Amino acid sequence: MGDLRLLVPAVAAWTTAWLVVGAPDVGLDPRVIAATIWGAGAAVLALLLLGRRREDGGVLRLAWPLLLVALAASGLVAATAANTLAQRAASPLVATAVHHSTVEVVVEVVSAPRAMRGPVWAEASDDPTLRIDARLVAVGGLAVSPVAVTTSVQVPAEHVQLGARLGFDARVSRLPASEESGFRLRAAGDVRVVDAAPPWLAWAGGLRQGFAEAARGLAGDGAALVPGLAIGDTSAVGEALGAAMKASSLSHLTAVSGANCAIVTAAAFVVAGLCRVRRTGRIVVAMLALAGFIVLVTPQPSVIRAGTMAVVVLVALAAGRPGGGVAALSVAVIVLLAFDPWLARDYGFALSAAATGGLLLLTAPLAARLSRIMPTPLAGVLAVPLAAQLACQPILVLLDPAIALYGVPANLLAAPAAPIGTVVGLLGCLALPLLPSVGMAFLQVAWLPASWIALVAHGAAALPGGRLPWLPDAPGALLLVAGTALALWLALLPPGRSWLRGLAAALLVLATAMPLGAAAGGPLVGAATRPRDWDVAACDIGQGDAVLVRSAGATALIDTGPEPFALERCLTMLGIERIDLLVLTHWDADHVGGAGAVAGRVDTVIHGPLDGDRSDRVLDPLALGGAATIEVTAGHGGELGDARWRVVWPKARAVPGNDASVVLDLDAPGYRGVFLGDLGEEAQLRLLRSFDLGRVDLVKVAHHGSADQSEALYRELGATVGMIGVGAENGYGHPTDRLLDILTATGTTPVRTDRSGTAVLTADDAGGFGLWTERGGGAVGGRA
Structure with missing residues (x-):
């Protein structure tokens, strides 16, 4: 019981962190929340001390100390969040963001750089565009209070190592309070290395790069x-x-977390023991090995959680009081949230903690229950992935509203290979700089289990019926929690009590039928209630674009969103079976990732400049399905039913990327629209100088409502409606206040898919638009 007691303050701290970091976004003051929690803690402490003086304080002795610890943990988390938010509000970057100016900044890299797929803001360069999480250390040459920022830079990857400091002139966008980073920085010029990474961090960057280069010499998906x-x-x-x-629920194998840290810590502990090091020394050696491993793999949220939990266990072991796994997990969660409350909203951290909790709490009872119907060894093996899947699935539903039905068997097949690939691969990584041939031999051995895992993933993903649609967002997650709890209750109930089993089974059927019916019925309800003679529709496909246009029985689709299933849901809702014209504005995954949903259903595809493998992966299946593919530049045009379209961007010999997005000007009976892809401000200004666009009725807002917009262009267009394809809580702060202010100033009404769901516009005879939304909100007036 004592082992589980710390779950209460851990859950309280997590809930508090989740609420407080987003408080400013809904008009609440986090300082008031923190003060309230500390006040409640003081009151409980006073009552607790009073209860100790009374002989009848038994209940107080049991419940109130736990409540006091929960309030103390929550108060610490709230105080940290309030202090950090106050630092953000006082940052000189706030004024820069408001005035849309540039400022010289110096940032310190705090995470491994992530290569972005293709140029975003810069022109062609030999260096990749890297997205990094960083800490602001100076503005305009003056040191400032550290603030978390996110930026994208074009600089050699070896210069962007953990701990390095970079300087550049930046354009600044302020992000919502609920985001880990307070600001997004866009490099407006050359990026220079102010300080190289310190030696105790620099070694890891070279080791990672050398390992990646060596692995590229292997073949296939195993490499x-x-x-x-x-x-x-x-x-x-x-x-x-x-x-x-992802489809086979195996993506966690490439996310470093508990298993990797446990292997490293245990291996160091054992090796130190073989060298006859005393227990205290073995613990120190294990901690040093763990710290080195965290630096090597970079401090991602799941790694930090696993590492902190391992440290808690080692400290308890050193003190001669080894605690249970649940207690270690709870302490690790409280400590990390007190250090960084924004981890409460990080999916990687949540999945890592949930998987660990599921393994600790559910594996043993599930194994015991399964052993009644199968051999005990098999029950033990099956219980592990089942426990992790049950614990993580409610969180996964928030990312993808579906349940992977083959996740558990896929994990069973991959489980024997994963630790071999992990251990042997890590040995190869460490051996490469010293003994290249030995290191390469380790990599070749690790390639075998890695290839097997890839084979299992592809096989499970290709099986029919592997994805069960589920109710999206928080309602779907809560219903899945309820259904999982009922299923576990039903499975773990002792023999007998048939009426309880019947009640549990009935509730489980109800909890399962509700989200399944909603997931399946949503498109059917939408199809029954939407107007039949609509003209333009913005599909709700999350963070991305997918816009449908109809005219005289012909249909065009402009981009496909990031995922096939989301686009398929929209097509079903709107009754679209065939696409006459598919426009792929550029090759970013949030615009072309869902193309698989329309393969074999498209007549003609037009697209911008090709981008090697990225464009081939999208176009090849479409071409095999019978579509004609045409690369277009400004000046191309054609007809769609009674409407005429022309391409006004990009110009010839454009470099693939956001600023080479295909921009379509559509002149249809009753309205005219321009669809801007992901053009940035500079490209928008070049478009404005190149073409006399004139006034339009509809504009598809560029780049999901980012701050990188030209007010002059939107003023020229003067549209009645601005469609914004944007995902809820997208992490980019889209649509930004700047874009919304521009739309307000130009008299353009925004229609946002994050709020409306799928939105349908119908041009009316009065010169305006009728608006139907999946979520029943919004209206659009007549044209100016």
């Missing part, structure tokens, strides 16, 4: 997975393999 299994480097994992890993 891409070896770095992921060993050190969590998934940069070589392509879109197809990544999708297969």
Whole structure:
């Protein structure tokens, strides 16, 4: 019982952190919340001390100390969040963001750089565009209070190492309070290395890069997975393999967390023991090995959680009081949330903690229950992935409203290979700089289990019926929690009590039928209630674009969103079976990732400049399905039913990327619209100088409502409606206040898919639009 008691303050701290970091976004003061919690803690402490003086204080002795600890943990988390938010509000970057100016900044890299797929803001360069999480250390040459920021830079990858300091002129966008980073920085010029990474951090960057380069010498998907299994480097994992890993619930194998840290810590402890080091020395050696491993794999949220939990266990062991796993997990969660409350909203951290909690709490009872119907060894093996899947699935539903039905068997098949690939791959990583041939031999051995895991992933993903649709967002997650709890209650009930089993089974059927019916019925209800003669529809596909246009029985689709299932849901709702014209504005996954949903259903595809493998992966299945593919530049045009369209951007010989998005000007009976892809402000200004666009009725807002917009262009267009394809809580702060202010100033009404769901516009005879939304909100007036 004592082992589980710390779960209460851990859950309280997590809930508090989740609420407080988002408080300013809903108009609440986090300082008031923190003060209230501390006040409640003081009151409980006073009552507790009073209760100790009374002989009848038995209940107080049991419940109130636990409540006091929960309030103390919550108060510490709230105080940290309030202090950090106050530092953000006082940052000189706030004024820069308001005035849309540039400022010289120096940032310190705090995470491994992530290569972005193609140029975003800069022109062509030999250096990749890297997205980094960093800590602001100076503005305008003056040191400032550290603030978390996110930025994208074009600089050699070896210069962007953990601990390095970079300087550049930046344009600044302020992000919502609920985001880990307070600001997004956009490099407005050359990026320079102010200080190289310190030696105790620099060694890891070279080791990671050398390991990745050596792994590229291997073949197939196994080569891409070896770095992921060993050190969590998934940069070589392509879109197809990544999708297969997600669909089969195997993507956690390439996310460094508890198993990796446990292997490293245990190995160091054992080796130190073989060297006859005393217990205290063995613990120190294990901690040093763990610290080195965290630096090597970079401090991602799941790694930090696992590492902190391992440290808690080692400290307890050193004190001669080894605690249970649940207590260690609870302490680790409280400590980390007190240090960084924004971890409460990080999916990686949540999945890591949930999986660990599921393994600790559910594995033993599930194994005992399964052993009644199967051999005990098999029950023990099956209970492990089942416990982790049950614990993580409610969180996974928030990311993808579906349940992977083959996740448990896929994990069973992959389980024997994962630790081999992890250990042998890590040994290869460490051996490469000293003994290259030995290191390469280790990599070749690790390639075998990695290839097997890739084979399992592709096989499970290809099986029919592997994805069960579920109710999205918080309602779906809560219903899944309820259904899981009922299923566990039903499975773990002792023999007898048939009426309880019947009640549990009935409730389980109800809890399951509700979200399944909602997930399946949503498109049917939408199809029954939406207007039949609509003209333009913005699909709710999350953070991305997918816009449908109809005219005289012909249909065009402009981009496909990030995932096939989301686009398929929209097409079903709107009754679209065939696409006459598919426009792929550019090759970012949030615009073309869902193309698989329309393969074999498209007549003609038009697209911008090709981008090697990225464009081939999208176009090849469409071409095999019978579509004609045409690369277009400004000046191309054609007809869609009674409407005429022309391409006004990009110009010839454009470099692939956001600023080479295909921009379509559509002139249809009753309205005219312009669809801007992901053009940034500079490209928008060049478009404005190149073409006399004139006034339009509808604009598809560029880049999901980012701050990188030209007010002059939107003023020129003067649209009645601005469609914004944007995901709820997208992490980018889209749509930004700047974009919304521009739309207000130009008299353009925003229609946002994050709030409306799928939105349908119908041009009316009065010169306006009728608006139907999936969530029943919004209206659009007539044209100006």
